[in-house]
Amino acid sequence: MSVLVYIELAEGSIKKTSFEAIFYASKVAEMTGGSVTALAIGEASAAELGKAGNYGAAKVLHAGDSSLFQSNIIAYSKVLLEAVSKTGAKIIVTAKSSLADAVTARAAGALKAGVVGNVTELPDLSSGFKVKRSIFSGKAFALTQISSDIKVIAIKKNAISTVETSSEAAVESFSISLDASVFDAKVTETVKASGAVSLPEADLVVSGGRGMKGPEHWQPLLDLAEALGAATACSKPVSDLDWRPHHEHVGQTGVKVAPNLYIACGISGAIQHLAGVNSSKVIVVINKDPEAPFFKAADYGIVGDVFDVLPKLTAAVKAL
Amino acid sequence: MKILVCISSVPDTTSKISFTDGDTQFNKTGIQYIIGPYDDYALARAVELKESLGGTVTVLNVGLADAEPQIRKALAIGADDAIRVDVEPTDSYFVAEQIARIAKAENYDLILMGRETTDYNSGVVHGIVGELLGVASFSPVMELSIEGNHAKMTREIEGGKEKLEASLPLVLGCQEPIAEWKIPNMRGIMTARTKPLKVVAPSGESLTSIDKYNLPPAKGAVKMIPAEDAGQLIRLLQTEAKVL
Numbered sequence: 096m097s098v099l100v101y102i103e104l105a106e107g108s109i110k111k112t113s114f115e116a117i118f119y120a121s122k123v124a125e126m127t128g129g130s131v132t133a134l135a136i137g138e139a140s141a142a143e144l145g146k147a148g149n150y151g152a153a154k155v156l157h158a159g160d161s162s163l164f165q166s167n168i169i170a171y172s173k174v175l176l177e178a179v180s181k182t183g184a185k186i187i188v189t190a191k192s193s194l195a196d197a198v199t200a201r202a203a204g205a206l207k208a209g210v211v212g213n214v215t216e217l218p219d220l221s222s223g224f225k226v227k228r229s230i231f232s233g234k235a236f237a238l239t240q241i242s243s244d245i246k247v248i249a250i251k252k253n254a255i256s257t258v259e260t261s262s263e264a265a266v267e268s269f270s271i272s273l274d275a276s277v278f279d280a281k282v283t284e285t286v287k288a289s290g291a292v293s294l295p296e297a298d299l300v301v302s303g304g305r306g307m308k309g310p311e312h313w314q315p316l317l318d319l320a321e322a323l324g325a326a327t328a329c330s331k332p333v334s335d336l337d338w339r340p341h342h343e344h345v346g347q348t349g350v351k352v353a354p355n356l357y358i359a360c361g362i363s364g365a366i367q368h369l370a371g372v373n374s375s376k377v378i379v380v381i382n383k384d385p386e387a388p389f390f391k392a393a394d395y396g397i398v399g400d401v402f403d404v405l406p407k408l409t410a411a412v413k414a415l
Numbered sequence: 416m417k418i419l420v421c422i423s424s425v426p427d428t429t430s431k432i433s434f435t436d437g438d439t440q441f442n443k444t445g446i447q448y449i450i451g452p453y454d455d456y457a458l459a460r461a462v463e464l465k466e467s468l469g470g471t472v473t474v475l476n477v478g479l480a481d482a483e484p485q486i487r488k489a490l491a492i493g494a495d496d497a498i499r500v501d502v503e504p505t506d507s508y509f510v511a512e513q514i515a516r517i518a519k520a521e522n523y524d525l526i527l528m529g530r531e532t533t534d535y536n537s538g539v540v541h542g543i544v545g546e547l548l549g550v551a552s553f554s555p556v557m558e559l560s561i562e563g564n565h566a567k568m569t570r571e572i573e574g575g576k577e578k579l580e581a582s583l584p585l586v587l588g589c590q591e592p593i594a595e596w597k598i599p600n601m602r603g604i605m606t607a608r609t610k611p612l613k614v615v616a617p618s619g620e621s622l623t624s625i626d627k628y629n630l631p632p633a634k635g636a637v638k639m640i641p642a643e644d645a646g647q648l649i650r651l652l653q654t655e656a657k658v659l
């Protein structure tokens with residue numbers, strides 16, 4: 096079956112999660128006897144797009160018109176629909192993100208396609224088409240049958256292990272004429288968050304809670320994050336108190352992260368916080384209260400004062 | 416301003432999740448249901464917009480009769496009337512189809528809902544509704560103001576946010592801090608009892624279905640490291656957990 100994978104670009108590079116989606120799509124194509132075409136919308140070099148081949152895409156359709164450099168949900172969904180029609184794809188794969196959700200949702204509406212998000216495993220084709228997905232913010236899984244002719248699968252980040260090869264994908268320019276009305280919505284300003292590492296994509300995250308005692312005490316946490324090359328995050332009370340910006344808030348109603356390592360500093364571990372971090376591979380909890388519920392969800396724990404422990408960790412990282 | 420707010424009825428976020436009937440059914444025993452937390456933000460902003468600009472707020476739920484306490488709460492918070500499509504909300508496209516069918520008959524200026532429901536976390540219903548209605552859709556929207564026929568929004572993007580402007584009508588998936596959650600007051604609770612709640616039949620069918628549920632494997636015991644020996648943790652993360 097022909098599989099189309101919608102990939103996302105950030106600053107001209109294919110996102111890591113999109114490589115996971117390409118790899119997943121190539122495995123699905125292998126299982127169903129088809130080939131994988133990737134669709135990239137926005138600004139990127141042919142050399143960069145060719146890397147889609149390293150993870151199994153035979154071809155990349157590149158919609159690189161300058162009118163598409165700024166992300167645009169309506170325009171991108173029209174481009175995606177054109178690519179589906181051109182490739183005859185029956186399966187659309189993407190890496191779950193707020194943009195990919197918004198773009199693929201509209202395409203699913205037009206195609207009357209069943210959508211399943213947060214998929215964590217390759218499909219089971221033994222009877223119909225079933226995928227395992229994470230539900231209840233990581234608290235459970237559901238094996239879900241998709242019965243529509245066209246299927247949309249959004250994979251959960253860091254759930255699919257990839258294998259890289261040296262194959263390159265053929266890059267083909269893909270231009271479609273878009274009705275002017277799709278550009279009705281105007282982006283007037285884009286604000287990039289400060290912080291060296293983007294939180295949703297990060298492999299390593301250092302996060303602070305109310306135990307950090309105030310915004311003026313964040314430096315030891317920032318030092319550890321810098322030494323590790325980690326993104327910084329915080330609990331909901333911390334962002335509600337404006338100690339840290341809202342985009343750092345992880346939890347049930349904030350960013351959901353799935354890094355290899357999540358270090359929680361002075362966070363008690365309310366169930367709403369765990370909902371945002373329970374897909375992390377390894378969780379470290381540092382808290383002065385030995386009864387903090389977070390220790391039950393942790394792989395490693397240190398009972399102690401964060402202001403005493405953090406500098407020791409930073410020194411140990413620097414000594415590696 | 417004519418606003419439709421779509422709400423889900425979901426287990427309280429502190430619920431312990433379990434399954435019955437050979438892991439084929441969600442176990443509702445002892446579960447406290449609430450308005451979807453993101454939908455609650457959308458509802459709060461809708462009520463604020465009604466208070467400042469005038470107009471009406473209709474609340475829509477796709478769900479069974481057991482969602483009615485949540486619908487009444489939305490009416491108590493300030494919605495004027497409610498519609499319930501009487502069917503289990505099993506699938507994103509199916510739910511969106513019900514919403515679009517209701518919305519087509521009325522010309523809403525704004526259709527608001529949460530960015531995702533907190534049970535199945537799909538986050539696509541608003542986009543599908545937008546496409547089915549031929550109306551622009553945006554998500555996740557964290558600020559919203561209306562001037563005449565024009566909406567100014569802030570949308571969260573990965574690693575930052577963008578400000579954007581678009582003409583009504585719009586379908587928006589909302590998240591904090593678009594508004595503060597509202598708690599119904601006594602007068603709201605009293606008047607909610609008599610506000611109209613219309614129950615309508617569904618149409619169409621689900622495109623997906625769940626065969627089986629399962630819980631994640633239990634977490635192993637936490638390995639504690641003495642605070643005075645904190646540096647040891649970094650070595651373990653490198654050699655044992657292999658994440659550095």
